[in-house]
Amino acid sequence: MLATSRNFKANARAGLADDNLQKALALARTGFPLRRSLAVERLPEFEALRESGRSIKDHVLAHLDFYLELYESRAVAAGGKVHWASTAQEACAAVLQICRSVGARTVTKGKSMVAEEVGLNDFLEANGITPVETDLGEYIIQLREEPPSHIIAPAIHLIKEQVAETFRAEHSALDPARPLVEPRQMCEEARAMLRPRFLAADVGITGANFLVAETGSSIIVTNEGNGDLTQTLPRVHIVMTSIEKVVPTLEDAVTLMRLLARSATGQEFSSYTTVSTGPRQPGDLDGPEQYHVVLLDNGRSALLGTDFQDMLRCIRCAACLNHCPVYAAVGGHAYGWVYPGPMGAVLTPSLIGIEEAGHLPNASTFCGRCESVCPVKIPLPKMMRHWREREYAQKLSPPVYRTGLSVWSWVARRPALYHAFAELASRVLGWAGRGRGRFRSLPLANGWTTVRDMPAPEGRSFHSLWAERQR
Amino acid sequence: MTQTRERILAGIRTSLGRGPPDAHTLAELRSRLAARRRNVIPARAAALDECDRVDLFVAMAEEVQTTVARVVSPAMVPEEIARYLAAENLAAEIVAAPDPGLDAIPWEIRPLLRIRRGRAGADDKVSLTACHAAIAETGTLMLISGRHTPTTLNFLPETHIVIVRRGQVVATYEDAMDRLCAEGASRPLPRVINFITGPSRTADIEQHIELGAHGPRRLHIVLLDEAQATERVGEDEQRGAGGQ
Numbered sequence: 001m002l003a004t005s006r007n008f009k010a011n012a013r014a015g016l017a018d019d020n021l022q023k024a025l026a027l028a029r030t031g032f033p034l035r036r037s038l039a040v041e042r043l044p045e046f047e048a049l050r051e052s053g054r055s056i057k058d059h060v061l062a063h064l065d066f067y068l069e070l071y072e073s074r075a076v077a078a079g080g081k082v083h084w085a086s087t088a089q090e091a092c093a094a095v096l097q098i099c100r101s102v103g104a105r106t107v108t109k110g111k112s113m114v115a116e117e118v119g120l121n122d123f124l125e126a127n128g129i130t131p132v133e134t135d136l137g138e139y140i141i142q143l144r145e146e147p148p149s150h151i152i153a154p155a156i157h158l159i160k161e162q163v164a165e166t167f168r169a170e171h172s173a174l175d176p177a178r179p180l181v182e183p184r185q186m187c188e189e190a191r192a193m194l195r196p197r198f199l200a201a202d203v204g205i206t207g208a209n210f211l212v213a214e215t216g217s218s219i220i221v222t223n224e225g226n227g228d229l230t231q232t233l234p235r236v237h238i239v240m241t242s243i244e245k246v247v248p249t250l251e252d253a254v255t256l257m258r259l260l261a262r263s264a265t266g267q268e269f270s271s272y273t274t275v276s277t278g279p280r281q282p283g284d285l286d287g288p289e290q291y292h293v294v295l296l297d298n299g300r301s302a303l304l305g306t307d308f309q310d311m312l313r314c315i316r317c318a319a320c321l322n323h324c325p326v327y328a329a330v331g332g333h334a335y336g337w338v339y340p341g342p343m344g345a346v347l348t349p350s351l352i353g354i355e356e357a358g359h360l361p362n363a364s365t366f367c368g369r370c371e372s373v374c375p376v377k378i379p380l381p382k383m384m385r386h387w388r389e390r391e392y393a394q395k396l397s398p399p400v401y402r403t404g405l406s407v408w409s410w411v412a413r414r415p416a417l418y419h420a421f422a423e424l425a426s427r428v429l430g431w432a433g434r435g436r437g438r439f440r441s442l443p444l445a446n447g448w449t450t451v452r453d454m455p456a457p458e459g460r461s462f463h464s465l466w467a468e469r470q471r
Numbered sequence: 472m473t474q475t476r477e478r479i480l481a482g483i484r485t486s487l488g489r490g491p492p493d494a495h496t497l498a499e500l501r502s503r504l505a506a507r508r509r510n511v512i513p514a515r516a517a518a519l520d521e522c523d524r525v526d527l528f529v530a531m532a533e534e535v536q537t538t539v540a541r542v543v544s545p546a547m548v549p550e551e552i553a554r555y556l557a558a559e560n561l562a563a564e565i566v567a568a569p570d571p572g573l574d575a576i577p578w579e580i581r582p583l584l585r586i587r588r589g590r591a592g593a594d595d596k597v598s599l600t601a602c603h604a605a606i607a608e609t610g611t612l613m614l615i616s617g618r619h620t621p622t623t624l625n626f627l628p629e630t631h632i633v634i635v636r637r638g639q640v641v642a643t644y645e646d647a648m649d650r651l652c653a654e655g656a657s658r659p660l661p662r663v664i665n666f667i668t669g670p671s672r673t674a675d676i677e678q679h680i681e682l683g684a685h686g687p688r689r690l691h692i693v694l695l696d697e698a699q700a701t702e703r704v705g706e707d708e709q710r711g712a713g714g715q
Contacts, residue, residue, distance in 0.1 A: 031678045045513045054508045065483045065499055066492050084476040136684055137675035153675060153679040160677050183676040187684060194685065199593055214504055215660050225671040225686020228626045254644045257508040273666035280623045280662060283618030285590040287662050304486035338507055
């Protein structure tokens, strides 16, 4: 997928001005956190589960080579085929080669963020194969030719009127006078449109939430059942996934699953959790004849042993998006690539480079809600700070900002000078603002004052008041 | 392909600053796997006796719009299914798993219930299956694929009816998976294990929860509670006779 993360500021401004987006986000920013907190309250062990989830993932990452080799050998023993891919291109090529080997024309797809990451749909289409997204949200945005705006609710940026408009335009064979007002009617229409596609597809592609090393299994977690129809009906099932998804045992997978739905949607458990191991077995009446797994690296292995290793614990629940004030204001498209919100602000620079995605780790208030709700306790603000430091060290941030920071740090490292300046500045500003008690505009600070007033200091600096009290 | 594999594995080892795992580490990792150690287990279901566990299963299932009917004898199952289909205004035509576990039910007492055994097709409206286990923790059913238990039954029809025997209700996912091993089906696993918690749903349009996105719109459990049957033999026979 082509990144537009460089344009974050313009994207964000457009998002803030988009009434439909703001209406859609208003529903999301209250709903998700409320449902999560209710689910967490009901489970006294939730905190212990987070700790356990973190340690499982840390253990896997420390021994990732061992678990991947074991996973591969067990998947192969079950009759599956594992395709390793270093890059997006290699992953796409592997999928195309499988599709061509069975003469596939149509593929159905369950939701896969890894498939989004490698730009699989565009690649297949360019090669004469029609990909059909079957998750309702993914289906809607595929019709609209938009990227997903959220990692578990890809069409969360839309209101129902926009969905209705899209369906009327794209489902042109249906009666134009049909009622299409309630979400119920739109779900029914999508169900009716997609059912024949499920039945006709030659290949079904899903993602994987987890891979189980012990058994060679892949696991998907869904609510709609589209992933199951996608992987059960066609002759070939391809799992698009990435190397950090592996866990040692089914017991470990279950522990993470107890965290996943509660963190994501506030459900106790998603409707469908499906553990798949190999193709159809002798005597089975249904299921795919071939089972392939495309295992993508795409820069992940290079994160091991760095400040960003913890990011590989991520189980893609989207709790950090759902609790982020920046995401809630600008929406997911502003981030300009596949992964938005706090997890995207850390992962995107890791995968496509800080030169491209430097705005993202800066688009944070560091309020820390993301880390506080993360089911595997990823220190997201800390890692965004690491990216800011690297951006500064590589001289990628704007000159004015860099000069300002240099001046500030020079002064801050000289406490006597700093205190003198601070005392002087608070007195001057206090005097200048004595009438209103706030400033509508300030030289060099219009980034602050164009959207809000700057409160005027009371006339003394904190340091001098503190020193006085200590006496 | 092999080159890519080696490159990725080598890259992982370089990043971790070590070579392939040594003998000691390998032994540790293998013993961790062999132990199949359980992690944190919620007390919610694990601490309950059988009776409360079954009640919790029913309560949790109903919370996610699964409907549950309790019956006390196999003879009541066809009756309950006929009642359910009539109440939902559905035709009395069912595709059922060719599962010997369903043979013990006296289907002949409801001759109008037309039952085909096999995998589900595009036109089947109602499916009937047994299950491998029922998990009280979240009201979740565990179904496995096999020659007698095709997966399409769980997803293609609009209505899925599942017969759960009281003895199949376990506390946790771990308990349910242990039953898989205890029955000699440990490895390789069945092609598919389906954990099913309520009917299909979506909230992709304005967070509005709609049932029946792509999978079944309705999930109905007939809970065969034979433990109660011993206390109610007389009543049971009367009802069975009434059904004929």
